[in-house]
Amino acid sequence: MSERRILLGNEAIARGVVESGCAVATAYPGTPSSEILPAIAAYSDEMGTNTQVEWGANEKVALEMAIGACYAGKRSCAVMKQVGLNVAADPFMSVAHQKLDGGLLVVVSDDPGCHASQDDQDSRSYASAAKIPCFDPSDAREAKAMVADAFDLADRYGIMAMLRPTVRVDHCRQDVEIIENVVSQRDAVFDRKPAGKRIVMPAVIHGFLDDHSARFEAIRGEFGAMDRYNFEVPSEEPANLGVIACGISYSVVRDILNRLGRKDVSILKIGTPVPLPVNLVEDFVDRHDRVLVLEETQPVVEGQIPNRTAVMGRWNGWVPKTGELVPEVVESVLLRALGVKEDLSDREVFNKIEEELSPERRRPRLCPGCSHRPAYFSIRKVFPDAVVASDIGCYGLAIAQNAVDTNICMGGSVTAASGIYLAFKADGKGTDRPIFATLGDSTFFHSGMTGLATAVYNRHAFVLVILDNRITAMTGGQDHPGTGDKMRSGEEGVSVSIEEAVKGCGVKWLSVLDPYDIEKNKKTIEKAWEHASSNGEPAVIVFRHPCITMLKVKPEYRPVKVDPSVCIGCGICIRDFNCPGLVWDQATGKAMVDDRYCVNCGVCVAVCPKGAIVPEGGDR
Secondary structure, eight states: OEEEEEEEHHHHHHHHHHHTTOOEEEEOOOTTSTTHHHHHHHHHHHHTOOOEEEEOSSHHHHHHHHHHHHHTTOOEEEEEEHHHHHHTHHHHHHHTTSOOSSOEEEEEEBOTTOSSSSOOOOTHHHHHHHTOOEEOOSSHHHHHHHHHHHHHHHHHHTOEEEEOOBHHHHTOEEEEEEESOOOOOOOOOOOOOSTTTTOOOHHHHHHHHHHHHHHHHHHHHHHHTOTTTSEEEOOSSOOSEEEEEETHHHHHHHHHHHHHTOOSEEEEEESOOBSOOHHHHHHHHHTOSEEEEEOSSSOTTGGGOSOOTTEESTTTTSSOSSSOOOHHHHHHHHHHHHTOOOOOHHHHHHHHHHHHHOOOOOOOOOOTTOTHHHHHHHHHHHOTTOEEEEOSSGGGGGGGGTOOOEEOSTTHHHHHHHHHHHHHHHTTOTTSSOEEEEEEHHHIIIIIHHHHHHHHHHTOOOEEEEEEOSSBTTTTSBOOTTTOBOSSTTOBOOOOOHHHHHHHTTOOOEEEEOTTOHHHHHHHHHHHHHHHHHHTSOEEEEEEOOOGGGOSSOOOOOOEEEOTTTOOOOOHIIIIIOOTTEEEETTTTEEEEOTTTOOOOOGGGGTOTTOOEEETTSOO
């Protein structure tokens, strides 16, 4: 029995995971992959499969849990975004060569164009380095089908497989066929024989390498015959130009050719870029004078083509070397390859309309009422010249307050602060300038504790500020070890105390504050740096306040107004506090409250040095 539903790409992937008999699914949230694991839980409940679904503290933890389930003979799946694969790279590369007992699928969502990421790396390169099969879907329907084939392949060859959707596939919507039948799950069995089969040591791994390469080449042969994902769309008229298209680029180029009415271009769709079905590609290249390769974002397929003399791609500059292949880019490249002068009339019309409308270009910033804003404001008011290291999370948006100085990766704030301290120490000025590291509660559990333990061990003098808003907010409100809540209702977790974890790392000075209390917090920030600098060790402040967008109880209502007779137009509330609820009145040259955005948190009362921001109805 089957039916059709309109599904998000991530929901289609999740449905495929459950229908394929996956017993254990794990993840760490990250856009564009965040919806997949909750959807797996929902479909498992709907279909009664008892799939175990859990968030890991980070991507490495999530993948290792999935590997463990696979060792016990169960089909398992780990989900993450592309930069999360960097975190999981150690177990990813280690397990790639092993002969596994259950089917292991890694779903890695890439983000060409950096819509919600600090880079647009291509996860297919990881698959190539690890010599594991990689599926590259062009739409939601194909993504779901590929999940089933990836599990089947992983099962039969005892190899880890990768599904690599990109952001446009993750977040597209399409009608998808769903079935009620589920692949039967095997019972969990952990067979210890033969000895050493799950051990990654030099003496053992040498015996795995030849077998792994043989399996990889056998899969290449299967991919060559997998014509549901790798196929040619022949031209209806004689064609000198051929296009090799992967992933969403295939959908884009077909739409463009149809719109242009061009019937003189052949397309070779590649849905399995690693290992590349070389014979299929070679035959296509040999039959065309010129071949344009469209793939995001690295030349993974292009680099595997033996004869590239006729190939036009990223390496020789025909295709832009960076960025997402959006339709406008693909059309421009395609027309140039066809020798057609691009008709700019449509684009010129668009540019003219855009110029006339003059849409305001706004920088991303923290939400109205966000507790991170007063925390950073307090730090900067006490130590305007402090070095403030930050990392990946909502709080990185405090750049709009000019409040943060560095941003590397999750957990990178703690270790960057250590390095900055050591740089000054090398000049004999270790504590001459205040140093702060800031990160969120979920990030602390993700990769902050190791940096903190290192700082304690080596006596690095800085203040670590943990911004605890009780949720993984930036990716949509997922739980983490600090919340104790789990994804399914009825399942109870254990809340891991941030304070106890901090103390367990050896920290001696710790204070927990409400970031909304700016005046009190400024005094505590001074004391924290005084302790760190005088004792040569890290101090820790935990700013705890629930995320304003995900409150579980109704907050206190604190409406405010700006008294224009007191406001001197200094701009501190606009520039340094940077709340969307406070705007500049061009007519009066003073600040005013914008009721469209103000959430009535009342924190800004403590921001104005002249006391011009006051509670409505008098003092509190």
